[in-house]
Amino acid sequence: MSLVVQWGDCQTGMDTQRYMKVRLSIIQNNIMKKQRSVLLIVALFFSTIMLSAQTAYEADSAELKLSFSTYLSHTDKYASGFDICSDKDGNTYVCGNTRDKNFPATENAYQTKLNGSADVFVVKYSPAGEIIFATLLGGSNREHHSAITVDEQGFIFVSGGTESEDFPVTEGAFDESFNGKGSWAGDIFVTKLTPDGSNIVFSTYIGGEVEETLSGGCIKVDSKGNVIIGGLTKSKDFPLTKGQISDSESMHGFIAKFSPKGEKLLFSYTFGSSTWEIVTGVEVDDKDNIYLTGATFSENLPVTDDALRKEIIMPKSGGINDHYLAKIDGISNNITYFSYFVTEGFATTPVKWTSPNKLVVCGSTETNNFPATTTLLCDSIKGMQDCYVALFNSETMNLEYAAIFGGSEMERVSSTGFINDYTIIIGGTTTSPDFPITENALYKGFPTCEKTFNSSFLGRKKCFVSIIDTRNNEILNSTFMGSGFLFNIYPDINGNISFVAEAGQRGEAGDTGFPITKNAEEPPTYAMIGRLLLNVPPEPTKEELYKDVTVDSDILKSYVAKYELSPGFAFTITCDDGQLMLHIPEEGSVPLFPKCDNTFFLKTSNYEFSFNTGSDGEVVSMTMHPDGGDDVICKKIEE
Known part of the structure; x- marks a missing residue:
């Protein structure tokens, strides 16, 4: 960086840092024999110029x-099965399931004690990380795999799997009776809670005689208050409004929409029939159109003419899937777009929409057949599974941006969101020590001591957050976030990122590496809850804080004098048209701005100056308050 610097009567265009070093050397030689206190003023001027240069040339960034x-x-x-979301005020909502008999439920919560072997929990955190409320939710058996969202009024919607015949449902709900009574069977529950977590507004079952499971993130509320959920079913008698299920041996992905009071099933479809089918992502736009992603082994899905890919690409090995992307009209509930998308990847494919018309789909893949539109760090798969990011126009469903990136081992993308319509945040886990981490990362280190945990499918992996600028094809920030089995994020309307991780032991020893900001005793297995702030606005400057402070002209004139810093070296204070000026011998002058009647500051420095009066009210000295140093009293001297 090169800029013009004005120091006294000297102007230069040389490099700022070099100029400062040269000037400092000159000044130090001039005052070498003077007292140490004189050096304070050198620091004052240097801090003034340095801060001016940094402020004027600070670049835009994505700092966490x-x-x-x-x-x-x-x-x-x-x-x-943790899930997370946030509201317009920056509060964080987390759900999951727990076996903790000492779960920290709050007073007046809907349920304060564990009812079954494992219950769902719902917790609301303030932006500062304080628990606003925490409640349990469950019956006498077991709840699992839950998802959460919150509407504009603060009502909380939770859905998940239940094996409890006595799960709390409300009178008049769509289905008040438990259906899945077989071994390892169960239904899905859909529950609306009051904003304070103290009561249920409505609660219903949905399911058949075998088994249903909800996918993380797969609950949304549209502008009319309708509730949309997605997951999988193995039940032949799962309630559908269109089509039918022919057997109870295969899995089927499903999407369902309930009325705002939970009393009606507005539509319910299934997709696919194979050994592994699931809807993995659900999203709603401002016109109530529904977008969904899913994992499949099924041929002959209802692809549309404008599909990106119309035929399945069967995965080469177990544990990975082909995937699809679909759009359902918000008025007719008809499928308007359906396409196979990315193959040979893990099941999870999160999807998010933002105004006016952008849709992002993320996931992982091991195939070089990914329809990349650009190169982001690498132009081919580096590891066993790499991340992918795909941006669509949600109106036309045209693919506008698609890229892959990752390390030499394995990545799993679990969640995504927008900062704006071209900047995307993704979160997930990696086993790659060389996963791309940026210079501005919050945490750069990959803990090699946990390598043994990273080698298995269920082993603890390193969690990451990456911010991608699709317009400029650039990773703005990419950071590690400790080790965990699962990791989900949720960016709020300001781009701040709430996160939840299953970081606990699960029978394995080893430090998780997650940062802790509150004193807490580490439980045997646990969730990590937190929030990252993006591009935190700087604290208001003194000029902004005290811009309305004025001082009477007679008071200002009373400060006009010389003030001795050391023998032979004195500051001069003048007042020119109501502006106090601090003059430094041979070096120039700088304006002083008022905090109050007797204390003044510099715009670009933390130094302050206060004027002291004697018992007769006359000014006798000026105190210089250095940043981090001892106060220096400068005695007023006569001309």
């Missing part, structure tokens, strides 16, 4: 700052 991070709950290690 940790707001809070803390433990919560003994989790259900068999099916944790």
Whole structure:
């Protein structure tokens, strides 16, 4: 960086840092024999110029700052299924399931004690990380795999799997009776809670005689208050409004919409029939159109003429899937777009929409057949599974941006969101020590001591957050976030990122590496809850804070004098048209601005100056308050 610097009567266009070093050397030689206190004023001028240069040339960035991070709950290690969201005020909502008999439920919560072997929990955190309320929700058996969202009024919607015949449902709900009574069977529940978590507004079952499971993130509320959920079913008698299920041996992905009071099933469809089918992502736009993603092994899905890919690409090995992307009209509930999308990837494919017309789909893949439109760090798959990011125009469903990136081992993308219509945040886990981390990362280190946990499918992996500018094809920030089995994020309307991780032990030793901002005793297995702040606005400057402070002209004139810093070296204070000026011998002058009647500051420095009066009210000295140093009193001297 090169800029013009004005110092006294000297002007230069040389490099700022070099100029400062040269000038400092000259000044130090001039005052070498003077007292140490004189050097304070050198620091004053240097801090003034340095801060001016930094402020004027600071570039836009995607800096992350940790707001809070803390433990919560003994989790259900068999099916944790955490989910997270936030509201317009920056509050964070988390759900999951727990076996913790000492779960920290709050007073007046809907349910304060564990009812079954594992219950769902719902917790609301303030932006500072304080628990606003925490409640349990469940019957006498077990709840699992839950999802959460919140509407504009603060009502909380939770859905998940239940094996409890006595799960709390409300009178008049769509289905008040438990259906899945077989071994390892169960229904899905859909529940609306009051904003304070103290009561249920409505609660219903949906399911058949075998088994249903909800996918994380797969509950949304549209502008009319309708509730949309997605997941999988193995029940031949699962309630549908269109089509039918021919057997109870295969899995089927489903999407369902309930009325605002939970009393009607407005529509319910299934997709696919194979050994593994599931709807993995659900999203709603401002016209109530529904977008969904899913994992499949099924041929002959209802692809549309404008599909990006019309034929299935069967995965080469187990544990990975082909995927699809669909759009359902918000008025007719008809499918308006359906396409196979990315193959040979893990099931999870999160999807998010933002105004006016952008849709992002993320996931992982091991195929080089990914329809990349650009190169982001690499032009081919580097590891066993790499991340992918795809941006669509939600009106035309045209693919506008698609890229892959990752390390030499394995990545799993679990959640995504927007900062704006071209900047995307993704969160997930990686086993790659060389996963792309940026220079401005909050946490750069990959803990090699946890390598043994990273080698298995269920092993603990390193969590990450990456921010991608699709317009300029650039990773703005990419950081590690500790080790965990699962990791979900949710960016709010300001781009701040709430996160939840299953970071606990699950029977394995080892430090998780998650930062802790609150004193807490580490439980055996737990969720990590936290919030990252993006591009935190700077604290108001003194000029902004005290811009309305004025001082009477007679008071200002009373400060006009010389003030001795050391023998032979004195400051001069003048007042020109109501503006106090601090003059430094041989070096120039700088304006002083008022905090109050007797204390003044510099615009671009933390130095302050206050004027002191004697018993007769006359000014006798000026005190210089250096940043981090001892105060220096400068005695007023006569001309």
